[in-house]
Amino acid sequence: MFEITLLGIHSFEAFLIASILLNLLPGPDTFYILGRSMAQGRSVGLASALGISTGAIGHTLAAAIGLSAIIIASPLAFMVCKLVGAMYLIFLGIKMFLQSKQPQNMRNAYSNSHFFQAFKQGFFTNMLNPKVALFFLAFLPQFITKDADNHFLGFLALGLTFVVTSTLWGVLLAFSSSALSNTLRRNPKYLEYLNKITGTLLIGLGIRLAFDKP
Numbered sequence: 001m002f003e004i005t006l007l008g009i010h011s012f013e014a015f016l017i018a019s020i021l022l023n024l025l026p027g028p029d030t031f032y033i034l035g036r037s038m039a040q041g042r043s044v045g046l047a048s049a050l051g052i053s054t055g056a057i058g059h060t061l062a063a064a065i066g067l068s069a070i071i072i073a074s075p076l077a078f079m080v081c082k083l084v085g086a087m088y089l090i091f092l093g094i095k096m097f098l099q100s101k102q103p104q105n106m107r108n109a110y111s112n113s114h115f116f117q118a119f120k121q122g123f124f125t126n127m128l129n130p131k132v133a134l135f136f137l138a139f140l141p142q143f144i145t146k147d148a149d150n151h152f153l154g155f156l157a158l159g160l161t162f163v164v165t166s167t168l169w170g171v172l173l174a175f176s177s178s179a180l181s182n183t184l185r186r187n188p189k190y191l192e193y194l195n196k197i198t199g200t201l202l203i204g205l206g207i208r209l210a211f212d213k214p
Helices: 012-024 028-040 044-063 067-073 073-101 103-110 115-127 130-143 151-180 188-211
Strands: none
Touching: 012 044, 012 130, 012 151, 028 044, 028 188, 044 115, 044 130, 044 151, 044 188, 067 130, 073 115, 073 130, 073 188
C-alpha cells in the first residue's frame, strides 16, 4: 500500500479509488449539476461544477483546522447551517420556476454574463451543506496516521485529491448532459419544461436536506 510518510498519509491508492467510486455514485451534487446543465446549458453546468468544487475546498480547509468538528459537535450550529442550506436550495428552485415563464430571456441571460452567478450558487449549495462537512471529517481521517507530524497538510492533500476527482466528474457531467439536451433547449416549450423540472429537483434537494438526519 502506497504511503506518503511526510504528510502522514497511508493507503493513498485505496483513498484514490474510493474517491472515484464515491463521485460516481449519484448524489445531491450530481443531480444539481445534471439539472442545471440540462436546463441552462454547458456554461451554467460547468460553473456549477466548479462552484461545488470550490465549496469542497472550503470544507477541506475547515476540516483541516477543526472548524467542521465544531459545527458537527454543536447540534444548534449543525441545524442552523443545514436549514440555511436547505432554504437556499429551495430559493434557487423557486427562482427557476419563475424564470421558466420567460425561457427565451433566461437562455440569453445565461449564455453570457451569468457564469459567475452560477458559480456562486454552486459554491453556496456545497458550503451550506453540513453533511459535506460530516463526510470530510468521517472519510479523510481514515487515511491519516494518528502520529503524523502535520495533520493539516495530510487533510489538505487528501481533500484536494478528492476535489480533483470530483471536479473532473462534474465537468464531464456538465458537458455530456448539456450536449444531450441541447436540441431540447432550442425549443422554448421544452426549455420551459426543463427549467420546471430542475426547479422541482432543487426544491426536493432542499427539503431532503432540511429533514435529513446527521
